[in-house]
Amino acid sequence: MSKSARRCQIYDTTLRDGAQGEGVSFSLDDKVKIAKALAGMGVDFIEAGYASSSAEDQEVFKKLASMRFGKTKIVAFGSTRKKGVSPESDPGLRAILGTGAKTATIYGKSWTLHVDSVLGTTPEKNLEMISDSVSFLTDEGLDVLFDAEHFFDGYVEDDGYAIKVLESAKDAGASTLVLCDTNGGSFPKHIENVTSDVVSRFGRCVGIHAHNDTECAVANSIAAVHAGAMQVQGTINGYGERVGNANLISLIMGLHKLGFETIGKSKMSGLTELSRYVARVVNEKHNPRLPYVGDRAFAHKAGTHIDAILKLPKAYEHITPELVGNKRRTLASKQAGKAAMLEKAKEYGFKLDAEKLDSLTKLVKELERQGYEFENSDASLYLRMAESLGIYSPPFTVTNYVATDNSNKYQSVGMEVQIGDEVVLTTAESRKGLIDAVRKALDKALAGRFSGVSKIVLEDFRVMDLDTERSTEARVGVWIRSKCGSTTFGTIGVSSNMLRASLDAIEDSKKYGLLLLSGKVGKAR
Numbered sequence: 001m002s003k004s005a006r007r008c009q010i011y012d013t014t015l016r017d018g019a020q021g022e023g024v025s026f027s028l029d030d031k032v033k034i035a036k037a038l039a040g041m042g043v044d045f046i047e048a049g050y051a052s053s054s055a056e057d058q059e060v061f062k063k064l065a066s067m068r069f070g071k072t073k074i075v076a077f078g079s080t081r082k083k084g085v086s087p088e089s090d091p092g093l094r095a096i097l098g099t100g101a102k103t104a105t106i107y108g109k110s111w112t113l114h115v116d117s118v119l120g121t122t123p124e125k126n127l128e129m130i131s132d133s134v135s136f137l138t139d140e141g142l143d144v145l146f147d148a149e150h151f152f153d154g155y156v157e158d159d160g161y162a163i164k165v166l167e168s169a170k171d172a173g174a175s176t177l178v179l180c181d182t183n184g185g186s187f188p189k190h191i192e193n194v195t196s197d198v199v200s201r202f203g204r205c206v207g208i209h210a211h212n213d214t215e216c217a218v219a220n221s222i223a224a225v226h227a228g229a230m231q232v233q234g235t236i237n238g239y240g241e242r243v244g245n246a247n248l249i250s251l252i253m254g255l256h257k258l259g260f261e262t263i264g265k266s267k268m269s270g271l272t273e274l275s276r277y278v279a280r281v282v283n284e285k286h287n288p289r290l291p292y293v294g295d296r297a298f299a300h301k302a303g304t305h306i307d308a309i310l311k312l313p314k315a316y317e318h319i320t321p322e323l324v325g326n327k328r329r330t331l332a333s334k335q336a337g338k339a340a341m342l343e344k345a346k347e348y349g350f351k352l353d354a355e356k357l358d359s360l361t362k363l364v365k366e367l368e369r370q371g372y373e374f375e376n377s378d379a380s381l382y383l384r385m386a387e388s389l390g391i392y393s394p395p396f397t398v399t400n401y402v403a404t405d406n407s408n409k410y411q412s413v414g415m416e417v418q419i420g421d422e423v424v425l426t427t428a429e430s431r432k433g434l435i436d437a438v439r440k441a442l443d444k445a446l447a448g449r450f451s452g453v454s455k456i457v458l459e460d461f462r463v464m465d466l467d468t469e470r471s472t473e474a475r476v477g478v479w480i481r482s483k484c485g486s487t488t489f490g491t492i493g494v495s496s497n498m499l500r501a502s503l504d505a506i507e508d509s510k511k512y513g514l515l516l517l518s519g520k521v522g523k524a525r
């Protein structure tokens with residue numbers, strides 16, 4: 001295959017199709033920032049939004065027009081003209097021109113069912129709508145990509161007509177014919193066969209726009225590329241209509257693995273941050289199970305796996321995490337052996353001899369038997385290990401507490417905290433429950449005695465019933481996620497009493513946060 005045949009264009013539609021996903025909305029500012037990040041990544045096209053839908057979208061284009069994006073092209077999106085209207089007087093097409101974008105993508109119908117029952121026109125008139133809409137824009141000097149909506153469904157019903165649709169767009173000057181699996185119901189074999197047919201007729205000026213309703217959007221896009229398509233469309237993290245679009249990050253990396261050239265290898269190390277950044281803007285938790293860039297993409301738990309990757313990462317990793325800017329993690333767990341413990345200790349900066357390694361492995365096994373799970377609470381594991389090694393002594397200890405629930409009106413807690421030689425007594429009330437009252441009482445005791453302690457903030461709280469091995473007594477685990485400056489970390493408490501478990505997790509949060517503030521630990525989770 002020639003070099004050009006190995007080049008595949010990356011077309012991002014996060015700002016348009018991605019924004020059509022439930023719960024996703026971007027402000028003007030968000031859109032500009034995301035466009036900048038995408039351009040920095042070197043994508044070929046950024047579809048910045050519907051040209052006609054709102055004044056705000058027009059504003060986005062205006063703003064983007066004033067910025068430089070290197071080789072990345074900003075695309076205005078819209079549809080073919082309405083029936084019975086000339087292209088010149090069609091508000092949608094006029095709005096595309098109004099954006100000032102030099103590239104436009106317009107969609108048109110390629111499924112007779114839609115032409116007939118949704119659009120309510122004749123097949124011939126639909127072809128005219130496509131043809132004169134495309135030529136209207138190309139005559140104005142725009143590069144026009146044509147999105148053939150429902151192409152793969154349309155091809156099944158009437159392949160002759162679906163091809164005619166593409167012919168109309170191509171003859172009118174469309175540079176790229178984008179085959180859309182709009183309903184996302186197709187599978188790779190079908191996509192590959194149909195794309196092959198299209199490429200054999202029109203050449204490689206073909207793109208693929210796949211939705212993920214069969215969870216095959218990425219596979220379908222890759223199948224189209226194998227069949228000769230030279231452009232893939234998708235969104236960061238796969239946001240989009242219904243269950244979403246093809247995840248562009250998985251596509252970029254998949255194509256790279258298959259030897260196709262896209263954004264360039266040096267840019268790929270920014271993909272994890274890009275994925276996290278867009279999730280933050282969308283205000284959605286970053287999915288840890290995302291391939292390549294998720295928190296768990298290179299997390300190893302089984303002892304045998306960990307033993308092997310410590311010798312040879314390739315043994316259980318299909319790419320190196322660094323390639324996408326991600327990190328390898330080993331999880332301390334029931335399934336992990338001494339090798340994992342050693343790796344963890346190395347991560348924490350502990351020096352272990354055989355004897356210490358042995359005692360730490362025993363300690364963790366015992367804690368796990370009691371129901372502790374350290375996968376999401378590395379900070380508690382750090383504290384237990386450091387304490388057991390004698391290199392850490394807690395700056396404070398809660399020695400006693402009394403909790404009173406005042407008939408659901410408010411809750412109060414009295415607490416005794418040992419800080420050095422001093423015994424501090426505090427009380428606190430809350431209307432949000434006992435756990436909140438406990439947190440407040442401890443905050444009061446620590447405030448003024450440890451500088452910066454107010455910077456340690458609890459972010460997330462999770463309670464789970466535990467199924468412990470030998471214990472007959474029911475136990476609960478409480479996981480807390482905390483933030484201190486830019487670092488987030490997890491702690492855990494386990495007890496038969498939920499308040500006690502919560503207090504333990506809160507205590508660990510403060511203790512670890514204080515270590516972070518003192519600069520005594522570098523990293524954490």
Ligand SMILES: [Zn+2]
Binds near residue numbers: 245
């Ligand atoms: Zn779509």
